[in-house]
Amino acid sequence: MSVGIMHFRNAVLRATLLMKRINETICGWLRKLWKYLSSAASGGYPYYRHSLPVRIMHWCNVVFLATLLMSGLNIFDAHPALYWGKQSYSGAPPVLELQGKEDDEGDISVGVTRILGHEFNTTGFLGASRDSEGELTERSFPSWLTIPNNRWLSMARHWHFFIAWLLVVNGITFVTYSIVSRHLHRDLVPTKQDWLSIGRAIIDHLRFRHPKGEAAKRYNVLQKCAYLAVIFFLLPLMILMGLGMSPALNALSPGWVDIFSGRQSIRTIHFVVAWALVLFVIIHVFMVIITGFWNNLRSMITGYYRVESEVDHG
Amino acid sequence: MGNDDKLSRRSLMTRLLAGVSLVMLSGCEKLSETTWFPKVLGLGEKATYKIQRLVLSRKAMAQEFTENDVSPHFRSNGTSMPNNPTYRKLAAKGFKHYRLEVGGLVEQPMYFSLADIRRLPSRTQITRHDCVEGWSAIGMWKGARLSALLEEVKLKPNARYIVFHCADPMEEDGSSPYYESIDLEDAFHPQTILAYELNGKPLPIPNGAPLRLRLERQLGYKMAKYVMRLEIVEDFFRIAGGNGGYWEDKGYEWYAGI
Numbered sequence: 001m002s003v004g005i006m007h008f009r010n011a012v013l014r015a016t017l018l019m020k021r022i023n024e025t026i027c028g029w030l031r032k033l034w035k036y037l038s039s040a041a042s043g044g045y046p047y048y049r050h051s052l053p054v055r056i057m058h059w060c061n062v063v064f065l066a067t068l069l070m071s072g073l074n075i076f077d078a079h080p081a082l083y084w085g086k087q088s089y090s091g092a093p094p095v096l097e098l099q100g101k102e103d104d105e106g107d108i109s110v111g112v113t114r115i116l117g118h119e120f121n122t123t124g125f126l127g128a129s130r131d132s133e134g135e136l137t138e139r140s141f142p143s144w145l146t147i148p149n150n151r152w153l154s155m156a157r158h159w160h161f162f163i164a165w166l167l168v169v170n171g172i173t174f175v176t177y178s179i180v181s182r183h184l185h186r187d188l189v190p191t192k193q194d195w196l197s198i199g200r201a202i203i204d205h206l207r208f209r210h211p212k213g214e215a216a217k218r219y220n221v222l223q224k225c226a227y228l229a230v231i232f233f234l235l236p237l238m239i240l241m242g243l244g245m246s247p248a249l250n251a252l253s254p255g256w257v258d259i260f261s262g263r264q265s266i267r268t269i270h271f272v273v274a275w276a277l278v279l280f281v282i283i284h285v286f287m288v289i290i291t292g293f294w295n296n297l298r299s300m301i302t303g304y305y306r307v308e309s310e311v312d313h314g
Numbered sequence: 315m316g317n318d319d320k321l322s323r324r325s326l327m328t329r330l331l332a333g334v335s336l337v338m339l340s341g342c343e344k345l346s347e348t349t350w351f352p353k354v355l356g357l358g359e360k361a362t363y364k365i366q367r368l369v370l371s372r373k374a375m376a377q378e379f380t381e382n383d384v385s386p387h388f389r390s391n392g393t394s395m396p397n398n399p400t401y402r403k404l405a406a407k408g409f410k411h412y413r414l415e416v417g418g419l420v421e422q423p424m425y426f427s428l429a430d431i432r433r434l435p436s437r438t439q440i441t442r443h444d445c446v447e448g449w450s451a452i453g454m455w456k457g458a459r460l461s462a463l464l465e466e467v468k469l470k471p472n473a474r475y476i477v478f479h480c481a482d483p484m485e486e487d488g489s490s491p492y493y494e495s496i497d498l499e500d501a502f503h504p505q506t507i508l509a510y511e512l513n514g515k516p517l518p519i520p521n522g523a524p525l526r527l528r529l530e531r532q533l534g535y536k537m538a539k540y541v542m543r544l545e546i547v548e549d550f551f552r553i554a555g556g557n558g559g560y561w562e563d564k565g566y567e568w569y570a571g572i
Contacts (some may be wrong), residue, residue, distance in 0.1 A: 029326065032326055033326065033330075045556060047391070063338070067342070069400075070342075075448070076448070078447040078448055079445070079447040079448035079449050081332075083449075083517050086379070086383060086450070086452065087383070087385055087388060087441065087442060087449075087450040087451055088381075088389075088450050089385040089386070089388075089389055089447035089450075089451045090385065090386075091372060091386055091451070101571070136441075144339075147342045147346075148342065148343060148346045149343055153345070153446065153447070153566075154561075154564060154565035154567075155346050155352070155565060157446075157567070158352055158355035158356065158358065158359070158565075158567075159342075159346075159355060160536045161355075161359065161362060161572065162354070162355040163356040163358075163359065164354075164358070165358050165362075166362055173367060180345070190400030194532075201417075203340070214387045238488075238562070243570075243572075245444070245572070246571055246572035247376065247444045247530065247531050247532055247570075247571065247572075248366045248531045248532065248571030248572065249366065249369075249370070249571070250370065250376060250377050251370060251374040251375055251530075252370060252374065254375055254376065254377040254378070255377050257377070263442065263444065263450050264450055267448060308552075312335045
């Protein structure tokens with residue numbers, strides 16, 4: 001009896017100690033994080049650059065677009081070929097095809113990417129890649145790039161269509177907010193002066209000379225154009241092409257999908273635009289890194305961007 | 315501000331970023347395996363069903379094509395020859411003894427021979443078949459309007475779904491016959507037919523002979539092949555896995571409008 005109580009007391013004591021240690025560690029981290037995020041370092045002043053709704057919607061987009069891409073690649077894997085036209089079996093070959101090829105023993109040994117009849121060996125990444133056991137298997141995209149990791153069309157579809165609704169809601173909220181708060185007109189629509197200096201902006205970008213100090217408080221003209229293109233062209237096109245694949249919505253106005261040369265072309269455009277968005281994200285993150293990663297990242301978390309004094313960097 | 319401090323901050327943030335992405339990736343895997351999360355994701359299907367039904371009028375017609383668009387060879391997916399002795403006997407005799415049984419919540423349970431089905435008002439349509447996998451094929455279908463057949467047997471007031479019981483077992487041991495279900499809005503749609511012809515010829519076995527459902531505003535897996543029996547029900551929770559179809563029981567959406 002008393003031995004039991006002793007054990008119990010010891011266990012409680014150990015648990016309390018552990019909790020205390022975990023608590024201290026977490027508090028320490030949070031203190032450091034807070035200190036870092038709220039610090040206005042020497043030689044500059046904090047400037048409130050991104051409003052709270054924009055920050056929240058930005059990070060929602062990060063999660064939504066990543067999950068949509070990854071579940072989309074899993075869906076693609078159910079039929080890893082793309083066509084141009086109304087259908088897949090008109091007799092014309094696919095415009096893109098990913099395939100795993102078997103060797104003489106019946107094992108998958110080569111991953112092949114076929115674009116417009118040209119064949120490329122893409123073993124390990126496209127067509128065939130290694131599964132969790134290290135075995136080369138037929139997969140259009142490697143498992144670490146897909147949600148779920150394994151081939152699971154129904155689950156990937158559930159993810160894709162659920163998150164797609166969230167993306168649409170987020171998108172509508174963002175556009176409404178941007179119009180009402182004048183974020184769109186104030187920060188995103190290029191001014192007359194922007195247009196006049198576009199040539200210079202292009203040259204500056206090519207030379208990796210980016211706005212600093214006071215000028216970094218607002219978006220430059222190329223940035224504005226890129227964001228507007230994504231918000232008002234690529235993302236709406238992406239959603240429209242997604243809806244264009246729906247047999248129900250095809251009946252909305254019979255034949256509307258033929259504006260884009262038919263359902264299989266729409267599927268191809270959906271795929272291409274997905275990678276155009278990935279390209280945007282790569283360039284976006286690249287720009288974030290080279291123009292002051294931590295300062296930029298902090299401004300999208302806390303809202304505050306540290307404007308450095310221009311004398312230091314002139 | 316010391317260099318050390320800056321470094322530790324950076325490593326802190328890097329660790330945080332890595333942690334978040336790791337949690338996201340492994341979290342996605344774990345979430346798919348739970349019972350509750352797929353239910354949350356299922357809200358997406360409900361929203362899609364409600365909104366698509368809202369924006370589409372009841373009789374909105376699926377796109378129809380010309381004969382030039384017809385696929386030279388209409389792809390057969392899933393079963394191409396049912397592993398079922400009864401079916402094979404019927405097929406060997408050219409489906410002469412085939413009878414479509416229609417029962418459940420009807421005033422007049424009936425059996426239809428192929429000749430009876432052919433006597434019902436028919437419809438010919440060149441439509442696109444969209445598979446859940448992503449491919450599409452175009453074919454010319456002729457078949458009896460399901461609405462005409464349902465009017466013959468007269469639905470009871472509490473009838474809500476049509477269940478299609480099929481001849482093709484989905485397991486190697488001959489169990490798990492394919493089945494599907496649709497609601498009345500789809501059942502009475504003018505393009506919803508029980509097809510017995512493909513591209514002007516009797517429906518081939520790989521495409522579902524002697525009868526297959528055409529449901530042009532949904533994905534291919536809804537269009538049951540080798541249809542043997544229609545059961546009209548109020549709900550389908552007690553049939554097989556209870557989700558209204560073979561693929562639905564495997565986790566696919568009951569409403570396959572996208």
